[in-house]
Amino acid sequence: MSLHLYNTLTRREEAFSPLDPACPTMYVCGPTVYNFVHIGNARGPVVFGVLASLLRRRYGGLRYARNITDVDDKINAAAREQGVPITTITDRFAAAYREDMAALGVAPPDIEPEATAHIPQIIAMIERLIASGHAYAAESHVLFAVSSFDGYGKLSRRDLDEMLAGARVDVAPYKRNAGDFVLWKPSTDDLPGWASPWGVGRPGWHIECSAMAEAHLGATIDIHAGGIDLQFPHHENEIAQSECAHDGAPFARWWLHNGMLNFGGAKMSKSLGNIEKIHDLVRAHPPEALRHALLSAHYRQPLEWSDGLIEQSVRTLDRLYGTLRDLVDVDAAAVIPAGIEAALDDDLNTPQAMAELARIAGDARKAVTDDDKRRLKSDLLGAGLALGLLQQSPAAWFARGASGDDDARIQAMVDERVAAKQARDFARADAIRQQLADAGILLEDTAAGVRWKRA
Numbered sequence: 379m380s381l382h383l384y385n386t387l388t389r390r391e392e393a394f395s396p397l398d399p400a401c402p403t404m405y406v407c408g409p410t411v412y413n414f415v416h417i418g419n420a421r422g423p424v425v426f427g428v429l430a431s432l433l434r435r436r437y438g439g440l441r442y443a444r445n446i447t448d449v450d451d452k453i454n455a456a457a458r459e460q461g462v463p464i465t466t467i468t469d470r471f472a473a474a475y476r477e478d479m480a481a482l483g484v485a486p487p488d489i490e491p492e493a494t495a496h497i498p499q500i501i502a503m504i505e506r507l508i509a510s511g512h513a514y515a516a517e518s519h520v521l522f523a524v525s526s527f528d529g530y531g532k533l534s535r536r537d538l539d540e541m542l543a544g545a546r547v548d549v550a551p552y553k554r555n556a557g558d559f560v561l562w563k564p565s566t567d568d569l570p571g572w573a574s575p576w577g578v579g580r581p582g583w584h585i586e587c588s589a590m591a592e593a594h595l596g597a598t599i600d601i602h603a604g605g606i607d608l609q610f611p612h613h614e615n616e617i618a619q620s621e622c623a624h625d626g627a628p629f630a631r632w633w634l635h636n637g638m639l640n641f642g643g644a645k646m647s648k649s650l651g652n653i654e655k656i657h658d659l660v661r662a663h664p665p666e667a668l669r670h671a672l673l674s675a676h677y678r679q680p681l682e683w684s685d686g687l688i689e690q691s692v693r694t695l696d697r698l699y700g701t702l703r704d705l706v707d708v709d710a711a712a713v714i715p716a717g718i719e720a721a722l723d724d725d726l727n728t729p730q731a732m733a734e735l736a737r738i739a740g741d742a743r744k745a746v747t748d749d750d751k752r753r754l755k756s757d758l759l760g761a762g763l764a765l766g767l768l769q770q771s772p773a774a775w776f777a778r779g780a781s782g783d784d785d786a787r788i789q790a791m792v793d794e795r796v797a798a799k800q801a802r803d804f805a806r807a808d809a810i811r812q813q814l815a816d817a818g819i820l821l822e823d824t825a826a827g828v829r830w831k832r833a
């Protein structure tokens with residue numbers, strides 16, 4: 379079997395083959411940097427990062443671009459509120475995003491283009507769209523004329539007439555058609571703006587991705603990925619802009635969309651508050667457990683996010699690192715097993731890969747001969763490598779309690795143990811005490827309640 383990926387454009391799983399067999403191209407829509415990002419925004423980078431490393435080992439190369447949107451009305455609003463230039467906001471939160479991704483074990487893309495560094499390319503693409511009759515200037519705006527592109531709606535499978543019938547009535551007067559979208563808009567003096575043939579202004583969001591994908595990956599890219607929430611209108615509009623700017627050449631050959639995280643299920647722990655920002659989550663939990671949790675469901679399915687899910691991932695990793703700790707004297711290098719490659723070839727089936735990982739660990743625990751121990755440790759490390767897991771030493775994993783950032787997580791476990799005792803669930807309480815003891819945390823019963831300290 380070879381790599382098969384579900385293509386949203388055709389609604390089918392298809393055998394993947396890149397245009398250049400030595401170097402596939404991939405573009406993933408990145409964050410708008412005006413605040414710390416939500417854990418839901420990490421699912422795409424984590425999953426498509428697993429895909430990126432698979433493509434690199436399969437083809438020997440990859441050109442992977444993930445953009446930074448650093449001009450946007452939400453950024454402008456944040457800058458105005460805090461009385462600072464927009465670059466203060468965008469620099470700060472682009473850096474925070476890179477830190478968050480690194481904490482989750484997401485390797486940086488090859489290219490991280492920023493919209494404000496591509497204004498000339500954006501203007502040039504808009505000029506081409508106007509010249510070919512696909513866009514028009516009106517009242518200092520430039521709009522894309524959706525009726526000029528027969529393929530409009532092909533990704534989201536929406537019918538243009540139906541879309542227009544459902545459009546709101548308060549349509550801007552300068553639009554010829556209610557579905558037309560903004561490529562360029564005017565900026566007043568208090569807003570960031572660049573000189574253009576249509577006056578001082580700034581680009582719309584959709585055109586950024588089309589211009590940056592063209593600048594770094596060419597007219598046709600192999601894979602374009604992002605969250606399912608971006609399918610319409612963002613990705614539909616990217617296709618319209620790029621295909622019209624390139625005489626109909628296909629924009630992306632494979633469209634991959636990840637499902638959303640749901641927060642409606644199990645209640646998040648009270649002691650930690652409803653933590654949803656990566657910046658806070660990585661301080662309350664081992665970041666590797668967050669990565670494990672994000673990969674625990676198939677990427678196209680919705681994922682129910684909860685403290686319970688995170689704790690389950692912590693326990694799973696405790697077991698896996700426990701196995702590696704037992705094999706610490708066995709000399710073995712990571713080799714990715716065929717069963718893991720086969721699971722990932724099946725449209726990135728990470729739950730199946732994790733089942734395979736658990737099976738290998740089970741076999742490793744039962745291994746008797748040195749040869750079996752060496753082979754199974756190689757497989758275990760290799761399986762982890764393919765998923766971006768198990769790459770720290772067991773000692774480092776179990777010593778995580780030594781980091782000051784883990785205080786909130788330890789306190790949450792202590793609270794959970796108190797609650798378990800009150801509920802007379804002594805098995806759970808003992809399990810938590812043992813887990814804390816393994817991490818070098820000692821519990822002390824005092825008149826004021828349970829205190830904890832590091833051994």
Ligand SMILES: [Zn+2]
Nearest residue numbers: 407408587612
């Ligand atoms: Zn995009």
